[in-house]
Amino acid sequence: MSWVQVAVSRSSEDIFDEDADEMYLLQKEWNSTMKKRLTEGYRDGIEAGKELGLQEGFNQGYRHGAELMVTCGQFKGTLNALLSWCHSNGCDSALSKINNLLDVVGKHEEDVLKYLNSTDQHPHLGHVLDSVQDMDLNDTAPSGTVYSEVKAGKHEDVDSSGGNICGNNAVVSHAAVPEIV
Known part of the structure; x- marks a missing residue:
């Protein structure tokens, strides 16, 4: 009896018009398809936004890490070249100083890695x-x-009790960070 309800709801139209029933079904199918497309588009947009956000975050983190680590690598490379030159030319007096500098640069590199791996960056x-x-x-x-x-x-x-909720918001500055091209 569902056809009676459809006929009553469309009382101004001819009940026996087959084209009208077909158009109604096509319109209903079209609306369903468009609703699915809208949902899929929304879902695809959210996923694309997440991917873009992740990629931008990765790029920013990679750039920041590279800027900090390149300096350490350049210092270590220069000191190792000097160490090698001193070994080959018999400058034994400078070897201990260069080794001490290499230790200091190695310690600094470890500190930079700890900083980069920390999750407490507010x-x-x-x-x-x-x-x-x-x-x-x-x-x-x-x-x-x-x-x-x-x-x-x-x-x-400050939180409701008056305590500082963000901790130290100091900006860490790194001098002599080379420009990466």
């Missing part, structure tokens, strides 16, 4: 607010937070 609140501002979500920032104070580093993140 973003500065100013960077987070920049991202929020880019997303046009400024109305979600805590009331009373002045954006210019945060950018200047005068704002401190």
